[in-house]
Amino acid sequence: xxxWYKKLGFYSNPFSIKPAAFHDKLVAxxxxxIYKKINDGEILFIEGEYGTGKTTIxxxxxxxxxxxxxxxxxxxxxxxxxxxxLLEGANSFLxxxxxxxxxNIVMLLDEVQSLKTQEARQLLNYYRDGTIQSIVFVSHDYxxxxxxxxxxxxxxGNILRTVxxxxxxxxxxxxxxxxxxxxxxxxxxxxxxxxAGKNPRRFFEYCEDTIKYAxxxxxxxxxxxxxxxxxxxxxxxxxxxxxxxxxxxxxKKTVAKKAPVKKPxxxxxxxxxxxxxxxxxxxxxTKPASKKYKVNKLIENTKKSGLGTITAKEEPISEETxxxxxxxxxxxxxxxx
Amino acid sequence: MEWYEKFDFDEDPFSTDPxxxxxxxVGMEEIIEEIFYRINxxxxxxxxxxxxxxxxxxLMVAARKFGGKKKVVYIDCSVLNKKLNIxxxxxxxxxxxxxxxxxKPKNMILLMDxxxxxxxxxxxxxxxxxxxxYIKSIIFTTEKYSKVKFSDSLKDRIGKRVIKIPKLSEYDxxxxxxxxxxxxxxxxxxxxxxxxxxxxxxxSPKDLLKNCARVAQVAANKERNRVQMIDLxxxxxxx
Numbered sequence: 001x002x003x004w005y006k007k008l009g010f011y012s013n014p015f016s017i018k019p020a021a022f023h024d025k026l027v028a029x030x031x032x033x034i035y036k037k038i039n040d041g042e043i044l045f046i047e048g049e050y051g052t053g054k055t056t057i058x059x060x061x062x063x064x065x066x067x068x069x070x071x072x073x074x075x076x077x078x079x080x081x082x083x084x085x086l087l088e089g090a091n092s093f094l095x096x097x098x099x100x101x102x103x104n105i106v107m108l109l110d111e112v113q114s115l116k117t118q119e120a121r122q123l124l125n126y127y128r129d130g131t132i133q134s135i136v137f138v139s140h141d142y143x144x145x146x147x148x149x150x151x152x153x154x155x156x157g158n159i160l161r162t163v164x165x166x167x168x169x170x171x172x173x174x175x176x177x178x179x180x181x182x183x184x185x186x187x188x189x190x191x192x193x194x195x196a197g198k199n200p201r202r203f204f205e206y207c208e209d210t211i212k213y214a215x216x217x218x219x220x221x222x223x224x225x226x227x228x229x230x231x232x233x234x235x236x237x238x239x240x241x242x243x244x245x246x247x248x249x250x251x252k253k254t255v256a257k258k259a260p261v262k263k264p265x266x267x268x269x270x271x272x273x274x275x276x277x278x279x280x281x282x283x284x285x286t287k288p289a290s291k292k293y294k295v296n297k298l299i300e301n302t303k304k305s306g307l308g309t310i311t312a313k314e315e316p317i318s319e320e321t322x323x324x325x326x327x328x329x330x331x332x333x334x335x336x337x
Numbered sequence: 338m339e340w341y342e343k344f345d346f347d348e349d350p351f352s353t354d355p356x357x358x359x360x361x362x363v364g365m366e367e368i369i370e371e372i373f374y375r376i377n378x379x380x381x382x383x384x385x386x387x388x389x390x391x392x393x394x395x396l397m398v399a400a401r402k403f404g405g406k407k408k409v410v411y412i413d414c415s416v417l418n419k420k421l422n423i424x425x426x427x428x429x430x431x432x433x434x435x436x437x438x439x440x441k442p443k444n445m446i447l448l449m450d451x452x453x454x455x456x457x458x459x460x461x462x463x464x465x466x467x468x469x470x471y472i473k474s475i476i477f478t479t480e481k482y483s484k485v486k487f488s489d490s491l492k493d494r495i496g497k498r499v500i501k502i503p504k505l506s507e508y509d510x511x512x513x514x515x516x517x518x519x520x521x522x523x524x525x526x527x528x529x530x531x532x533x534x535x536x537x538x539x540x541s542p543k544d545l546l547k548n549c550a551r552v553a554q555v556a557a558n559k560e561r562n563r564v565q566m567i568d569l570x571x572x573x574x575x576x
Contacts (some may be wrong), residue, residue, distance in 0.1 A: 050490055053495075
C-alpha cells in the first residue's frame with residue numbers, strides 16, 4: 001500500500017505538525033520586529049495557546065541567530081536548571097583557554113511557568129553583566145508565571161501574544177505546504193479551519209486526515225463527504241456543542257421571561273453551564289487587556305499599529321535556509337544530572 | 338516430557354511471549370495499518386487497550402517492520418526504576434566517539450510501552466526532541482489514556498490520535514487458536530470448546546491462550562489426543 005502523500009508526489013507528510021520539519025514562513029507574525037527587539041537587547045515574553053506557533057517563532061529566531069555560539073535554548077520543565085554550566089557550554093574551547101567569558105548570548109527559555117524566582121534573579125544578573133544580550137521567555141499564559149518585580153519592569157510592553165489566524169492566513173498556510181494542488185478546495189479548507197477552532201495545529205491534523213481519507217478512496221478532491229467521514233467524532237462533537245448552545249440560549253430566555261421557579265428550565269441551565277467551554281475562553285481573551293502592561297499584537301493586517309508587513313523582509317532569510325536541509329547546525333545545550 | 342510434546346509440538350504453541358508471536362495477530366489489521374501510517378508520516382499515536390490485549394505484540398510488529406537501521410527504540414516503562422533519560426537512549430545507537438561529540442540522531446522511531454508508569458518529568462524532553470525532528474514518530478501504549486501523566490503541551494501534540502484495541506469476537510478467538518496449532522480439522526480443540534474457554538477467560542486473548550494451554554495439559558495428562566468438555570472443569574472448581 002502506498003502512502004497518500006507519496007501518491008500525490010510528496011516525499012514526506014506535508015502536514016507534519018513539527019516546527020522543524022518545515023521551514024515555515026510565519027504567516028501572521030512580523031518577525032523583523034522580534035529580531036529588532038533581540039538585537040536591541042531587550043527581554044521578551046511570548047505567550048499563546050497550545051499549537052498557535054510559539055515553538056515555530058522560536059525556531060525562526062534560532063535560524064536567524066545560529067552559527068556563532070550565541071543561542072541557548074532551554075526548556076524548563078526538564079527539572080534542574082544550571083545557568084552557569086549552560087553559559088560555559090556555549091563558550092568555545094579557544095576562548096576558554098584564553099580566559100575569555102561568553103558575551104552577547106540570546107537565551108530562549110521555553111515553558112517558563114516552572115521558573116523559580118531565584119533562577120530568574122540569576123538570569124537578570126547575567127543580563128545586567130552583558131553576558132546575556134537578550135532573553136525570550138515562552139509560556140502559554142503570562143499570568144501563570146511568577147516573575148520577580150525586577151523582571152516585570154524590564155518586560156514592560158514586550159509581552160507578545162500569538163493571535164488567532166484569519167481565514168486567508170490559514171489558506172496561505174495550506175498553500176505553503178502543498179503548493180497549488182487543487183485537492184483541497186478553498187471552501188473545504190475553510191470548513192476544516194472552522195472545525196479546528198482556528199488552531200493551526202489542529203487544522204493541519206484535520207487536513208491530513210481528510211486528504212488521506214480522500215486519496216485512499218481514490219478521489220481527486222475533498223468534499224463534504226470526506227470531511228464528515230474522516231472526522232466523524234469531531235463533527236459529532238461540534239453538533240453536540242451547537243445543540244447545547246442553543247439549549248442554553250433557550251433556557252436563558254425562558255428563565256429571563258419567567259424568573260420565578262420552574263424546575264425543568266433551571267435544571268437545563270445548570271447542566272449546560274458545566275458543559276459549555278466557550279464562555280471561559282472569552283474570559284481568558286479579555287484578561288490580557290486588563291493587565292498592567294500593554295500587549296503588542298503582531299497581526300499583519302492591523303492598520304492601527306504600523307508594524308509593517310513580513311513578506312519583503314522575510315525572503316532573504318528563507319533563501320538561506322533552503323540551501324541547508326539537514327539537521328540545524330546550532331548547538332543546543334542540555335544539562336544532565 | 339512436556340505436555341506439548343505429546344501433541345507433536347516442538348515448542349509451547351500457546352506461548353504468550355510478544356516477541357515470538359508478532360506474526361500471529363488476529364483482527365488487528367486496521368490498527369496495524371494505522372500504526373504503520375503514523376510512523377511513516379511522523380506523528381504521535383496512543384494505543385489503548387486492557388491488559389493482555391496485544392499492545393506489546395503490536396509494538397513488536399512495528400519493530401519488525403521498521404527495524405534494522407538502528408532507528409527504532411523500544412522502551413518498556415514499567416521496568417524502569419530510574420529516571421528515563423531520553424537523551425541517553427537516543428545516543429545509545431552511537432559508539433563512544435559519537436557520544437563524546439554529542440551527536441544527535443535524526444528521524445528516530447520510539448515505541449514506548451506502558452506509559453502510564455512514567456512520571457511527568459520523564460516525558461518532558463520527548464516534546465522537544467519531537468519538535469526538532471530528532472524523533473520522527475512515537476507510539477505510546479497504555480491501559481488507559483486518561484491515567485497518563487503527560488504535560489499539557491505533549492497532550493496537545495497527540496490531540497485525538499488515540500486508538501483503542503477492539504474487542505475480539507468469538508470467531509477471532511477460534512482463529513487465534515487455529516493459527517497457533519495449525520489445526521484445521523478440529524483435531525485438538527473443538528470450536529465450541531474454544532468459544533467456551535474464551536468466555537471463561539473474559540474475552541482476553543492472553544488469558545485465552547493461557548487457559549488453552551492449561552486445558553491441553555490436562556488432556557495430555559489423561560493420555561487423550563483431544564480436549565473434551567470434561568476438561569473444562571479445571572476452571573469450574575475455582576469459581
